Amino acid sequence: MEQELNAKSRQIAVQLGSLGRRIKDGDESEFLVWVIPSALACAHRPLRYHRLYGGSVRNLAAEATPLVFDWADWMHIFGIQSIICLMHETELGFYRALNLGAADLVEFYELRGFRVSHIPWEDPAHSKTPPAVIAKKLKEIRRDALGAYESLPNPDYS
Numbered sequence: 001m002e003q004e005l006n007a008k009s010r011q012i013a014v015q016l017g018s019l020g021r022r023i024k025d026g027d028e029s030e031f032l033v034w035v036i037p038s039a040l041a042c043a044h045r046p047l048r049y050h051r052l053y054g055g056s057v058r059n060l061a062a063e064a065t066p067l068v069f070d071w072a073d074w075m076h077i078f079g080i081q082s083i084i085c086l087m088h089e090t091e092l093g094f095y096r097a098l099n100l101g102a103a104d105l106v107e108f109y110e111l112r113g114f115r116v117s118h119i120p121w122e123d124p125a126h127s128k129t130p131p132a133v134i135a136k137k138l139k140e141i142r143r144d145a146l147g148a149y150e151s152l153p154n155p156d157y158s
Contacts (some may be wrong), residue, residue, distance in 0.1 A: 005142065008035075012042055023049040031074050039154050041080065045087055046071040046095075046105070057126065058094060065098045068105075072112045082152035083114045084145050086121040117148035 015033040022030070023044070032043040046068045047053045053064045060068075075083075085106055095105045102108040109116045121141050124134050 016042055016044065020044055020049040024051055024054060026051055031071065032078060032080075038079075040149060041078070041155070043075070045091060057090075059096070060094055060098055062097050062099060065100065068095070068098060068100060068108070069112075072109070072114075076113070079155035081113075081115060081154070081156055082148075083109050083116050084148045084152070085109065085116055085118045086141070086145070087118075088120045088122045090122070090126075115152050117145075117152060119144045119148065 032041040
């Protein structure tokens with residue numbers, strides 16, 4: 001089972017990497033990758049790869065606000081009803097200068113009508129945490145994310 005999960009994780013990472021490069025190059029025709037068709041999709045955080053505002057560790061300027069609203073609108077168009085947000089508090093902080101009408105991005109999602117489960121996960125690429133600790137935490141995150149997936153509404157195309 002662990003090997004299957006790791007293989008699927010690598011596959012999703014490759015697909016998300018490709019999606020990120022396309023968005024960065026200006027192709028915004030897609031914003032998510034379907035992991036389970038019509039049931040589970042993965043997406044980058046809003047504007048993560050935007051050619052003007054994107055970046056790994058970067059605060060967003062207030063003028064990017066309408067683009068985050070657009071991102072949420074696109075998620076609704078794709079039928080997304082729920083968000084399992086894995087953003088760490090540091091990443092959530094990148095959105096503080098925006099005028100989202102909410103205390104933070106998670107509350108913004110909720111105000112836009114999404115059911116949200118926030119499971120903070122520090123990006124291992126920016127962590128000084130030992131690999132063994134990251135592996136243990138990843139198992140917890142996977143368990144929590146599966147529980148959230150099972151309890152939240154699936155996409156709706158009606």
